[in-house]
Amino acid sequence: MTGEDGTGDADGDRPRRGPAANAELALLLEVAGTPKPGNVDRRRDLANLRFEQFLAGAVGARPGLERAAAGDPVGEAFETAVAGMSEQSGGNTQFGCLLLLVPLVRAAAAGDLTAEGVREVCAATTVDDAAGFYRAFEHVDVAVADPPEGLDALDVRRGADAVPALRERGATLLDVLSASAAPVDESGTPRDANAHEWVAGFPRTFRAAEAIRDDEGPVTDRAARAFLDLLAETEDTLVRTRHGAEVAREVRDRAAEVASLDEAEEWADDLVGRGINPGTTADLTAAALFVALERGVTV
Amino acid sequence: MTGEDGTGDADGDRPRRGPAANAELALLLEVAGTPKPGNVDRRRDLANLRFEQFLAGAVGARPGLERAAAGDPVGEAFETAVAGMSEQSGGNTQFGCLLLLVPLVRAAAAGDLTAEGVREVCAATTVDDAAGFYRAFEHVDVAVADPPEGLDALDVRRGADAVPALRERGATLLDVLSASAAPVDESGTPRDANAHEWVAGFPRTFRAAEAIRDDEGPVTDRAARAFLDLLAETEDTLVRTRHGAEVAREVRDRAAEVASLDEAEEWADDLVGRGINPGTTADLTAAALFVALERGVTV
Numbered sequence: 001m002t003g004e005d006g007t008g009d010a011d012g013d014r015p016r017r018g019p020a021a022n023a024e025l026a027l028l029l030e031v032a033g034t035p036k037p038g039n040v041d042r043r044r045d046l047a048n049l050r051f052e053q054f055l056a057g058a059v060g061a062r063p064g065l066e067r068a069a070a071g072d073p074v075g076e077a078f079e080t081a082v083a084g085m086s087e088q089s090g091g092n093t094q095f096g097c098l099l100l101l102v103p104l105v106r107a108a109a110a111g112d113l114t115a116e117g118v119r120e121v122c123a124a125t126t127v128d129d130a131a132g133f134y135r136a137f138e139h140v141d142v143a144v145a146d147p148p149e150g151l152d153a154l155d156v157r158r159g160a161d162a163v164p165a166l167r168e169r170g171a172t173l174l175d176v177l178s179a180s181a182a183p184v185d186e187s188g189t190p191r192d193a194n195a196h197e198w199v200a201g202f203p204r205t206f207r208a209a210e211a212i213r214d215d216e217g218p219v220t221d222r223a224a225r226a227f228l229d230l231l232a233e234t235e236d237t238l239v240r241t242r243h244g245a246e247v248a249r250e251v252r253d254r255a256a257e258v259a260s261l262d263e264a265e266e267w268a269d270d271l272v273g274r275g276i277n278p279g280t281t282a283d284l285t286a287a288a289l290f291v292a293l294e295r296g297v298t299v
Numbered sequence: 300m301t302g303e304d305g306t307g308d309a310d311g312d313r314p315r316r317g318p319a320a321n322a323e324l325a326l327l328l329e330v331a332g333t334p335k336p337g338n339v340d341r342r343r344d345l346a347n348l349r350f351e352q353f354l355a356g357a358v359g360a361r362p363g364l365e366r367a368a369a370g371d372p373v374g375e376a377f378e379t380a381v382a383g384m385s386e387q388s389g390g391n392t393q394f395g396c397l398l399l400l401v402p403l404v405r406a407a408a409a410g411d412l413t414a415e416g417v418r419e420v421c422a423a424t425t426v427d428d429a430a431g432f433y434r435a436f437e438h439v440d441v442a443v444a445d446p447p448e449g450l451d452a453l454d455v456r457r458g459a460d461a462v463p464a465l466r467e468r469g470a471t472l473l474d475v476l477s478a479s480a481a482p483v484d485e486s487g488t489p490r491d492a493n494a495h496e497w498v499a500g501f502p503r504t505f506r507a508a509e510a511i512r513d514d515e516g517p518v519t520d521r522a523a524r525a526f527l528d529l530l531a532e533t534e535d536t537l538v539r540t541r542h543g544a545e546v547a548r549e550v551r552d553r554a555a556e557v558a559s560l561d562e563a564e565e566w567a568d569d570l571v572g573r574g575i576n577p578g579t580t581a582d583l584t585a586a587a588l589f590v591a592l593e594r595g596v597t598v
Contacts, residue, residue, distance in 0.1 A: 016386065017355075017358065017359060017383075017386060021358050021359070021361065024358050025354060025355055025358045028327070028354040028357075028358065029351060029354060032350060032351060032354060042341050042342070042350065043341070043342070050517055050519075051331060051341065051519070052328060052331060052517060052518050052519050052598050053598060055324060055327040055328060055331060055598070056316075056324055056598040058327075059316065059320050059323050059324045059327065060316060060320065062320065062361070084316075087315065087316060088597075088598045089597050089598065218349055218351060219351050220349075220350070220351050298387075298388050299351050299352060299354070299355040299387045299388065
């Protein structure tokens with residue numbers, strides 16, 4: 001059970017949630033954070049993706065998160081988490097969240113949940129970890145941007161078929177994600193915001209976690225505010241992949257204008273109605289919730 | 300990991316949720332079932348009990364549920380589950396659910412999730428299991444009825460202090476719950492509906508599970524309909540404990556009149572406003588969801 005089942009804390013004989021349990025709880029608190037414009041929340045389902053499927057996705061991801069906490073290889077832990085997550089009928093619920101959570105859980109379990117600690121976890125990934133990441137795409141359909149020019153052989157949509165090309169190039173998981181983290185244009189926005197976290201030591205995750213810790217009230221309200229702040233900060237890269245740069249900028253600018261959760265409610269209905277889903281920002285919110293829970297935020 | 304982490308099923312290399320994971324998912328689907336008049340659901344929190352605390356309670360319960368699946372003593376598994384559940388600031392979220400789920404998980408893990416199978420699990424409980432049950436009350440405040448006449452020494456509110464009296468009488472966990480299952484008056488309603496399930500082979504749980512399986516649409520909607528049907532069937536014993544027989548009958552009769560989830564929405568606000576919480580019926584709903592998941596209902 002890798003430390004999840006009730007080792008006492010300083011307060012006595014109460015069990016304490018370990019990193020894998022906190023990561024699962026972060027997934028649940030993320031989907032319960034309301035409103036999160038364009039995403040599934042307590043008040044909204046998407047056309048083909050329901051709240052209950054996120055619950056099942058979080059529960060299913062737990063064994064992979066336990067593997068990350070136990071020190072198993074990052075790529076295997078991630079693939080196990082994604083395989084478990086996909087055991088529901090909605091398709092991809094939390095692939096991006098898990099890509100962020102797995103190294104964070106590993107760093108937390110190793111006792112160093114800091115930018116430096118998680119950077120070390122990412123830097124230590126191998127070609128085998130990259131292969132696990134590619135295999136994970138075979139469990140579920142994930143919306144991704146086209147690969148950078150000249151890297152068609154490493155297109156993640158090839159799944160396990162890309163593994164020989166990975167091995168030939170000796171590309172580690174960090175190498176693969178570095179290619180996805182590069183800016184797409186002169187704005188400096190990365191191709192994929194989750195990959196950028198991997199490369200840069202999770203700066204947005206840790207900042208948002210501090211904001212959640214400094215905030216007050218129910219954790220799901222704090223999650224919603226953190227989501228809006230993250231969305232106002234940088235274009236959501238899933239929105240850009242699906243709807244183009246102009247829509248991504250419009251969403252970012254609108255998020256910057258929203259002054260309260262009440263004001264965000266109406267906008268949430270609008271985005272859901274238009275099918276615009278800032279999913280990468282939800283991924284970052286889940287990662288930030290995990291760090292906040294590990295740093296003592298109480299539910 | 301007691302079979303949770305990815306043993307393939309007949310369909311190939313996909314992991315399948317084991318009984319502990321399904322039990323945790325049942326807890327989550329229960330709280331997400333909406334509307335469940337008088338209870339926390341996707342649209343309502345109670346005055347001092349929030350949706351997010353049920354999420355944390357479910358995540359925290361998992362190690363105890365894993366112990367039940369692994370064949371650890373029922374009383375220890377239950378106490379572990381309750382201790383983990385109580386690792387959130389809302390107090391008692393799912394004590395009653397867990398009392399039903401632990402023997403059901405054990406029966407499922409043993410390959411016999413039937414009335415007979417769970418009856419055997421309950422019949423095999425020992426005095427040590429009863430002691431675990433009493434210790435569980437020390438982790439969290441639970442609303443319970445006064446003990447039957449002459450059984451003050453076994454009042455569960457005494458927690459571990461009652462254990463010497465348990466041992467003196469040689470009372471097993473099934474013995475303890477049998478006393479709570481006895482009818483309170485000529486209506487035949489048991490003192491505690493959860494205890495009655497233990498004694499009688501979980502008849503209401505299995506019936507409601509079949510109804511959920513035969514129903515259609517999102518599982519959380521099916522859960523809400525199952526809740527209303529269970530509430531219309533028999534007085535909620537938590538409501539009777541807290542508000543008396545008359546209010547319990549009123550709630551049961553009103554539930555019988557509600558013809559749709561839409562109609563239940565308004566009533567849900569009314570019950571929450573009056574502080575009337577049919578929590579035992581929610582416990583039964585969670586147990587029924589577990590059985591339905593084990594019998595193939597897909598989320």
